[in-house]
Amino acid sequence: xxxxxxxxxxxxxxxxxxxxxxxxxxxxxxxxxxxxxxxxxxxxxxxxxxxxxxxxxxxxxxxxxxxxxxxxxxxxxxxxxxxxxxxxxxxxxxxxxxxxxxxxxxxxxxxxxxxxxxxxxxxxxxxxxxxxxxxxxxxxxxxxxxxxxxxxxxxxxxxxxxxxxxxxxxxxxxxxxxxxxxxxxxxxxxxxxxxxxxxxxxxxxxxxxxxxxxxxxxxxxxxxxxxxxxxxxxxxxxxxxxxxxxxxxxxxxxxxxxxxx
Numbered sequence: 001x002x003x004x005x006x007x008x009x010x011x012x013x014x015x016x017x018x019x020x021x022x023x024x025x026x027x028x029x030x031x032x033x034x035x036x037x038x039x040x041x042x043x044x045x046x047x048x049x050x051x052x053x054x055x056x057x058x059x060x061x062x063x064x065x066x067x068x069x070x071x072x073x074x075x076x077x078x079x080x081x082x083x084x085x086x087x088x089x090x091x092x093x094x095x096x097x098x099x100x101x102x103x104x105x106x107x108x109x110x111x112x113x114x115x116x117x118x119x120x121x122x123x124x125x126x127x128x129x130x131x132x133x134x135x136x137x138x139x140x141x142x143x144x145x146x147x148x149x150x151x152x153x154x155x156x157x158x159x160x161x162x163x164x165x166x167x168x169x170x171x172x173x174x175x176x177x178x179x180x181x182x183x184x185x186x187x188x189x190x191x192x193x194x195x196x197x198x199x200x201x202x203x204x205x206x207x208x209x210x211x212x213x214x215x216x217x218x219x220x221x222x223x224x225x226x227x228x229x230x231x232x233x234x235x236x237x238x239x240x241x242x243x244x245x246x247x248x249x250x251x252x253x254x255x256x257x258x259x260x261x
Contacts (some may be wrong), residue, residue, distance in 0.1 A: 005034035006055070007041075013049035013201035014042040015194070021056025024108060026064035032086040039093055048260045049201035050097070051193055052120060053104040054113075062111025062134065083143050087112055091119045091145040095216060098209035099260075100200045104193035105171070105180070110134045115144035118153070121212055122196065123180035125171035126189040131179065136166045152219060153179050204242035205260035 006017040016038050018025035025031075042050050054060055068077045094101050103120035110132040117123050117131070125131075133150070135142050142150065142163050150159035154177055162169060171183040184192050200208060210233040218226050237243055241261045249256035 003034070004028070004031035005038050007038050010194075010198070010201075012047070013051065013197045014038075014045075014047045015051045015053070015197070016042070018052075018054040018060055020064075021054075021058075023064055024058040024061035024110075025054040025056070025113070026061040027086070027112060028064045028067050029086070032090065036090055036093060039097065043097055043099075047099065047201070048205040049100045049102065049197045051102045051104060051197040052116075053190070053193065054106055056107075058107035058113075059103075059105040059109040059129065060113025060116060061108060062113045065138070079140070087144045090116070094119045098213065099205050100197075100208055100212065102193060102197050102200070104189055105129045105131075106186075106189055108132065112144040112146075115142060115146035115149065118149040118179070119145050124189060124193050124196070125174065125180055125183050126186040127171055127183050128186050129171040129183075130168040131162075131171070131174055132166060132168045133162045134166050136164055202258065204240075204246060204256075204258045206240050206242055207237045210237060 002019065004019055006019045008015040008017075016035070018031065018035070020026060020028070020031060039050065063082070068079065068082065100122060101120045103117045103123045105117050105123060105125035107126065107129055109117050109125075109129060111134045114131045114133060117125075133142055133146060135146075141147065146163070150162060154162075158177065161167070169177075169179070171180065174180045175183045182192075214226075214229055214233050217229055221229065242258045245256050245258060
């Protein structure tokens, strides 16, 4: 049986590919478990960045509705349990990783697939890619953190517009709106994404991880609270080998060699 998740170790970073291309990489339970396991292996194995993408012509079409078809069971599926068991833990895991998670959206990103991308730290997309909050088409609400990320990134008007209408958002407009980091020509996407993963993974990843956590914390903090978090994080960074190396390389006019420590 073909693996639903593919991983490629690049030394300092790991590339993870959703691999159900015949289903536009839609989630079934097996792929959920495999993706979480791959992220945990990357974390526990000392990876300093992760690149997430999809196989074939799309990134991820969200939940495989064939696995949650009410007509195929004795009663309606408990979709709340699906969210609590699979999607919520996945978002929490990505947000908790103390290194950058890059997402390369190589085609359609619909439903939970769109919001999986938004849970990542830096989202790159091919110019042909589209982000679709398709939940409203089947009587559902945005999950996988979509009801949080959309208004925080876009504001309430655009969040409701996308969620209520289910209209596709092209990648270039997603960049213009600030929903994603950058859109690239289709042929350039993966080269750009891999170059970014390589650059970040060989950077001062202790500081990059703390940058990620500090910015994420700001969503629920006051300015006063955030200033304290900044001070604590700066203390940690200032005591790191990476900071010492960064200062030394600057003064010596050479390229730094960061270790993520």
